[in-house]
Structure formats: structure tokens, C-alpha cells
Amino acid sequence: MTTSPVEKTVVCASCDIACQLRAEVRDGWVVRVKAHPNPLLRDNICMKGIYAPKGFAHPDRVLHPLRRVGERGAGRWQRVSWDDAMGEIAERLTRVVAEHGPEALAVSTSQWNTSTDSGTGRRFMNLLGSPNWISGVALCAGNTAAVNRMVYGWFPFPDIPNTRCIVLFGHNPRRHSWTPVYNAIRKAQQQGAKLIVLDPRRSESAERADLWLPLRAGTDAAMCLGWLNVILRERLYDADFVRDWTVGFDDLARRVESYPVERVATITGCDPDAIVRAARLYATEGPSVIPWTPVTDQQRNSTSAIRLQATLRAVCGYVDVPGGELFQAFHPDVVPESDIEAHHLLDAAQKAKQLGSDRHPVFTYRGTEALRAPTRRVWGREYANVVMGSYMANPSATFRAMADGVPYPVKAFFVLGNNALLSYANMQLIERAIRNQDLVVVHEHMRTPTAQLADFILPGDSWLERPHLMDGYGWLNAVRTSERAVAPPGECRGVFDFWRDLAHRMGFGAHFPWHDVEELYSERLAAFGMDWHEFVATHEIHVPAPAFRKYEQSGFATPSGKVELRSSILEDLGFDGLPYWREAPPAPAGYPLELFMGVREDEYFQTGQRFIPELRARRPEPQVYVHPADARRYGLDEGTWVDVATPHGSVRLKAALRDDMPEGLLRVPHGWWKPELNDPASLSGARLHADAQICPDDDDYLDREQGVPHFKGLPARLVAVEQP
């Protein structure tokens, strides 16, 4: 019998933007996901959310715990109970810890589960004694947050609705990607805001821009140095703010003198007059914003480029002002996830073992140690894990420890909602690392290539099947509520349940007193005088009263209390305290093209959604964007299969001829595999198509301070092939 539909308010986690939506439920199924009727949230929906119910009903979804039988990766599984699975996981983890120490556990999480554990994953790790937590946010927003904190103590959020000028560094929000950001930018443009786009490709955003600078891929830092050269030379900065609230301005001014516009034009390939016009527009048309961009996150000069964007905001006086970049910080009445994570429980000796912190410390415990006291002084808490990015191990260093036991062995790897094999640079190393583990646990919806290499696959719930208190990734101060629309199918459970269960089995039960995640939410919301159920019944969103120029009362959460244009933290860690430009090594012979990796396709988020028929029909194959002139040179037609290779590896993609691409540059999509292939030998097509195989992570291709890989401007070549 068909019942009347019921509507639930939900927060979508089909990507990381977290749109608040409505789910229409009928007969125990979510039959429609639609935009929220609240006029403030209207239109913030995309096709990934709309088709999510189909994806969660997929016949291949993992509904029961599975235990590997036979060789790792052979594709043979046995259904087991949760109790048996968790019992064996606890027992085997105990053995690993006894033999190698607690740091021998590494955890990788991302996307749909990130933040839905409410900090319990880090809490478990801190109780156990492992600092080795990694995530895709190491190269996407989390690292930006860590670098921004070094400059001015928080990661600001752009006030796009009130701004007068928007600068997009390679970022290209669209109707179905970063939807609310796209919505806000288009509205701001309608109200007269200017748009500057810096992108090698004539993207959709570039088409709408007042000024488009087609810079060479990976030269964001040089471009920012050029802008600062113009702004400082022409005295277009906010002299009062610089005098009262910054340190290191004179040193910075001397550094940027080395980057006259002509030099920057040579590095970036842009017209010098356009560089000057853009710098002037940014500095004089303000308040301006430079929204976060994944493109700057993934470059050889990422730390300098992110610092320079922060520097531009600061010297132009756009920090914590209307229409500029706002320091939202913690919601005053909600216990942040950073508190639940309980980083104080991990002692200094274990923190010092965090992998990668010796050579690339920026987003590790070591790199953020000097921020503890200032963060307490300004924001009231010692630990602020903004966008989960402030206390991470370095991914490449973690995989080397897993594969080679250097500097010490890592022998247990837990992967939650994260297709780790495809999500970082150097997939070859990651596969070797996973195959060298004593225990691999994957909590997932589908048998991803990573799950195929696991000892246990545990069935994960989805955002339509769990309640969630969305706190803006510890970055924004708005909290939003998501109701459980339907019960999880089969034996699917949430990440909170996984960590709670394991904590009780490992003797940490006293630190996990909550019976379910609602009890934890109730504790976090106690200052409202209501529990989770009352809160969710009355609130869709709660935002504290706005405040600006908060630094005038409390200073900045940096060691000096001011904006550190010359970073005391980086200098103490042994790095250049000023931002700089580091040239690429010469391209090896035989690689005449350049590669821009990481296209976000509207249909997919990271490595997900390719099993949803309606989305896959729209984009059935991985495509490489090629300029028509390059296509002629290499004898390609639209749809020709090609092998795109770097010195590190090769992937097979279908050529898409695009005249919006510059000649000589290829653009490759991220995260491709083919869920329909039941083929352990190819890891469901990952070995053929996944871009992580062509991403190197040796020193020439790593940012020095963070150790993040260079994805924008790698030397490459392509060859047409007969077969897909």
C-alpha cells in the first residue's frame, strides 16, 4: 500500500559543499531529493543530490560486513556478522599495536563520512596513541586552512554577497559543481561585483569575467607576487591596517621587489598590462575576496601561493570586514569537533612521530604547535582543527611507512568513506603500501578499488540514513541539522558506530559514553538547553550574530598577535619566512606537453557516483581535454582513445577536443574507475584510468613546506591507441 509522502530536512553529503535539502520519503524509501523551500537556501541543489536515492539503492551496495577469504585483492569474500568483524578487527589491531606501537595504525577518511564521525575517529586515535591520520583535505582545503592559520590565525570565508570584486584562481564553480558558491558569485555579479579569473583554460567563469588572465598552470604564487609588486609600488594597500596589524611588511616589500611585472609576465605567460590591471582592480575596487580554490592547493609552490593570497587580503585591509574575508570561528554555543577529537590526550612523544612532520610540517602537530597558545587566547580553545586540516600526517610519508617500514612500520590501515588508492599521488606506492598491511579495514558503500584490497569491508550508511549536525567543517559558524530520512538498509552503520564499538572493545569505553550519535549531538548542543531531538525539531540552521574586525579586541591568533607577513612559525621550522617562487625542473626529453590534473566533472565528486546509471549515461568515459591544434598534431579525432603519460605512469582516456584549452596543455579528470567491472586484475578499471597513477610525489613535485603534490603543470605526452 502506498502511503502519503513525508518530508525531511537533510544536509547533502554527495559532495563536500553540504547543501541543505528536502528528502521526500514514501514507503520507507527516499523517492525524491529536492531544493529546500527556504528562500535563503533555494536553488542550492545539483544533480548529484537529485540522483543520490538511486545510488544508495544500487544492487551492488555493500549491505553486510564482508571478510576477505583467499589472497588480498582476489575478490573473494565471506559474509560475517558485525560482532565477529569488530571482534577480529580489535584483536588484530591489538596485535599490531603490541608488536609495532600505536603509531602503526594509520587512518584515511574523506568526503561522505568526513565530519559525520563528529571527531570520534581522531578521539579513538588519540586514545590509542596514533598521530597518523590522513585525508584528501591534505590537498584540498584542509591544507589551505593550516597555511592561513599561520598568517592570521584562522581560515577566513569570503563574504561574496557583499563583495565588490571576486578573484578565482583556477576555480570554476558551476550550476552542478560548488553550487552555492556559483549561486553567490552570479548574484554578486548581478549586483555589480567585478570578476577576475586566472585560469589557463577559458572556463565558464572566465567567459563571464571582467578580466581573464590565462596564466600558465601552476604559477599562482608568481602571479600573486606580481600583484603585490604593483599594489605596494603604487601604494594601493591599506596603510593603516598594515601599520597597526601586520609584522614583516618591509621584508615582504623587499621580497616582492624581485618580482616586477615583466618577470611575472614571463613566468605566468600573461600580458603585463593585464597583470597590472588585475592587481589594481583587486586593490581599489574592494572589498574584494579570493575564495578558496583547490587549484592553488595542489602546486609545487602551494604554501607560498596560499600565503600570498592571505597576504593580499591582509595588506588590502579585506580581513574580517563586510564584503571581505570573514573570520567566523567557532559557534559560541556548540561544542566543536576539535574538542571531541581530544588532541590533548595524545602525548608529545607520540605527536612527534607523526609521519612527514620532520620534512613537511605545515599541517602536522609540529607545524601547528606554535598556534596553540594564540588560538586559546583569541578563540578560547587550544586546538582548532579547521577543515580537519591542522593535525594531519603527510600522506606520501604515511604510504612510504606502510610500504617500506621507514622510518617505522605502519601495519594497520583503516579507510572510512575514502577511496584512498585513487585519492592521493602515486597510486603505485599506495597499492604497495596497502598490500603490505597486516590489517586493512574499509567502511564503504561500494566495493571500490581500495575496498577490493581490504581484509574487511564494513557497510556504511548514507546521508539520507543518519542524523547529522553539520558544523561547517570547523570553519564556518553556522550549524545545520540533517534528519534521518530512512533507516539504513541491510546492516549499514555510521562511522560513529564503528569508532564507538571499537573504542569499547579496545578499553576506551569510558571516553565514549554516548550510546548513539544523537547523544553526542545532545552533549554538543547542551548550551541551547535542548537535546538533539528538540534542536532538530526547531532548527534547520543556527547562526550566531555577525561581528566584524574582531581582531581589534583580541588581536590575531598568531605568535605575534598580528598578521604575519613574514612567518615566525615557518622560520622556526627552518623555512623561508617570506613567500617565494620556485621554478619547475626542466621537463624530461619526450614530454613536450603539460598536464593539468583534477577536473571536477559535474556528475561526479572525487571517485564517487560512477555507478549511478543516469549520471554515468551523461559522462560514460574519462576524457582528456585537448586543444584542436594539439589534436591535429597527434592525429586525434573527437573520441580517440589516448594514453596520457608522465615519467611516473600512464592512463587511458578519451580525447575531447576543446578550443577553450590552451595549446600544449592537457586536462585530466580525477578519480576514474569503472564500478561495473568485476575485474580484480584491473581493480575495476582503476589501473587503466585512475589519474593517481600519473601523479609523482618525489621532491621535485612536492611543495616543500606541506609536502603536497604538484598537479598543475606536470610534463606529459600523449599517444593515440586503438582500444579503450
Next chain:
Amino acid sequence: MTERRQSLRGTALERFTRKAALQMAIARRVSRKKKTPLDRLLTRLIDRLTRPAPADDFMRDEVVDAAIGFDADELRRYRTGSPRGSNPSG
């Protein structure tokens, strides 16, 4: 030399902050789940004020506007249908 616009400060910033606080208070009412008659009135008002003319509405989109939905039986049959890429023992 090009002149730069100053960011808000002093009384102008105080005015803006008051305006932002008022907007936030309205937003809270619009976002209440248990709405009073005043909340509903404000919601309708905000909806009208923020809804663009169709010609200016850049958020219109064929996938979104199609109001795509699924039938519960269709989803049930889909879930219990033949797995395509999985191992039979799972």
C-alpha cells in the same frame, strides 16, 4: 595614481553590523521549523524579494527543474536486481 576604496569602519561599520544582525534575525525566523504567522509572512516576503525575474534566473536548469523522482517499488526492484560488478558470495 589609482585611488583605493576604504573598507567599512567606525559608524559605517556599526550601521552595517546592525543591518546584518537584522538580516540574520529575519533569516532565523525564515529558517524556523515551527513557524509563527509572522515567520510565515516574513518567509513569503523574503521569497518574493529574492526571487529573480525568469529571464535573470541563472539557476534554472533542466535537471533541477524536472523535479526528478523515483517510485518506491522501482527502487526496491533496483536494489534486489542483479548485481553487476559484485562477487556472488557477498
